[in-house]
Amino acid sequence: MKRIFGFIAIIFLLGIFACSSSSDDDDGMMPDNDQALIEAQNYFNNTLRPVIVDKCVSCHEGKHNKNDRFNFSVFTNARNSATSMFNQVDAGTMPKDGDKLPQSEIDMFEEFRDLVNKIN
Known part of the structure; x- marks a missing residue:
C-alpha cells in the first residue's frame, strides 16, 4: 500500500513540475508573433499610412468593390496585400x-512587407 501511495505521490509531483513553466512566456515579454504584429502596426500607422493616404487612397478607397478591401489605408487590408503592394510600387x-x-x-x-512577413 505504501508503494502505491509513493508511486502516486511521485506521479503527482512530476505532474506539478511538468506543468510549471520556466519558459520565456513567463518573463513578462510578449510572444514574438504579438511583438511582430505591434511593430508592423506601428510602422504602418506612423510611416507608411501617410504615403498611402497621399498616393493611393484617391483610387483605392471604395471604388473597386463593395467590401473596400483595396482601401490600403486600413491596416488589415495593407497587411493582407503587403507583398503585392511592394511588388507593384517597385515595378x-x-x-x-x-x-x-x-x-x-x-x-x-x-520594410512594411518585411515586417508583415515576420508575423506570419
Whole structure:
C-alpha cells in the first residue's frame, strides 16, 4: 500500500513540475508573433499610412468593390496585400496613372512587407 501511495505521490509531483513553466512566456515579454504584429502596426500607422493616404487612397478607397478591401489605408487590408503592394510600387505599375514613387517611399513598402512577413 505504501508503494502505491509513493508511486502516486511521485506521479503527482512530476505532474506539478511538468506543468510549471520556466519558459520565456513567463518573463513578462510578449510572444514574438504579438511583438511582430505591434511593430508592423506601428510602422504602418506612423510611416507608411501617410504615403498611402497621399498616393493611393484617391483610387483605392471604395471604388473597386463593395467590401473596400483595396482601401490600403486600413491596416488589415495593407497587411493582407503587403507583398503585392511592394511588388507593384517597385515595378512602377502603381500608382497606375502617376509617376513611379521615389525610392525612399518604395523602401517604406518593402520594410512594411518585411515586417508583415515576420508575423506570419
